[in-house]
């Protein structure tokens with residue numbers, strides 16, 4: 001067995017962060033959480049530090065630095081404390097970790113994900129928004145750093161497992177299609193009329209997965225699957241026409257790979273993110289994830305159906321952005337983040353999330369992705385456009 005992995009868990013207080021720490025704690029002889037970060041939840045971060053004893057804790061909101069230091073001391077935790085966006089990026093690049101779990105939600109995770117890629121460490125990618133925004137830049141950073149990316153998103157982790165040696169290059173693998181499964185979210189089978197008065201709490205009640213609120217809304221609109229299509233395109237060098245989405249309400253088949261000889265390989269398991277996280281942490285070995293064995297006889301039937309693109313327009317918009325190329329996926333992502341936030345605060349109806357995204361994509365034709373600075377500027381422009389559209393709609 002290899003030596004102990006020192007792991008930076010970015011977004012430690014979130015859903016993926018919690019699942020990652022759960023797996024780490026099961027294997028103290030293999031894994032150590034050496035850096036933990038959060039955004040504003042100081043108390044939750046301190047509680048995790050009490051339990052996992054990292055070398056460094058970082059709070060993203062720099063106004064909370066003093067409070068973090070005081071509370072760590074009061075809890076008897078002897079670890080360094082730092083604050084601010086740049087401190088998270090610096091922690092990723094430093095020598096406290098050899099593995100980075102990128103589990104910050106949204107575009108806020110871009111800089112730290114890129115820094116992890118550049119530093120040549122093992123990058124466990126959960127923060128799909130960063131690869132959607134900056135796919136070519138992230139792949140270039142990975143090549144520059146010489147490290148490895150193991151996908152944590154369950155669908156991409158499944159595809160990684162179904163490719164020979166996890167080879168992330170479709171062209172060389174005899175692959176015909178990547179088939180991403182989607183649960184269909186809490187509103188599968190509903191009509192547009194039935195979705196007009198959906199509340200945030202209804203949207204966040206996913207039938208199979210327990211997740212953060214942003215990704216839960218994305219799952220309900222199917223934008224999450226759209227982001228995953230773009231993620232798969234970059235991770236596996238797969239053209240849009242080789243990626244398909246298949247609704248599978250039980251969420252037991254996490255995705256499939258079809259080969260030119262007609263073979264279709266699938267990865268199955270209970271819907272529990274610890275499987276993908278444990279796989280990515282231990283790869284190429286396997287460790288116990290604490291996940292219950294899959295009882296297929298108890299489930300009896302597995303169902304599959306095509307997605308309803310006219311009701312769940314966000315998925316169609318994501319395919320449109322992927323085909324448009326350039327920074328269209330970044331524009332899509334920025335508009336979606338603003339629209340989802342507005343929906344979660346009650347300022348935008350559920351069905352209007354797609355309207356806002358479509359309007360911003362129409363207003364801002366794609367430009368080439370050149371560097372992080374220009375991409376960040378375009379992200380800002382798209383957010384401003386989305387906010388203006390929201391103001392005008394109210």
Ligand SMILES: NC(=O)c1ccc[n+]([C@@H]2O[C@H](COP(=O)([O-])OP(=O)(O)OC[C@H]3O[C@@H](n4cnc5c(N)ncnc54)[C@H](OP(=O)(O)O)[C@@H]3O)[C@@H](O)[C@H]2O)c1
Nearest residue numbers: 011013014015016039040041060104105108126127211212
């Ligand atoms: N949850 C899942 O099952 C799942 C599955 C596949 C992929 N993913 C992806 O994984 C990522 C995390 O999802 P999640 O569901 O774990 O989200 P979550 O539960 O909302 O947690 C988000 C984490 O990010 C931190 N954070 C938020 N804004 C930040 C900022 N501006 N700067 C620094 N840290 C910030 C939060 O800190 P505070 O707690 O202090 O706010 C929290 O630790 C997302 O990109 C999601 O799409 C999630």
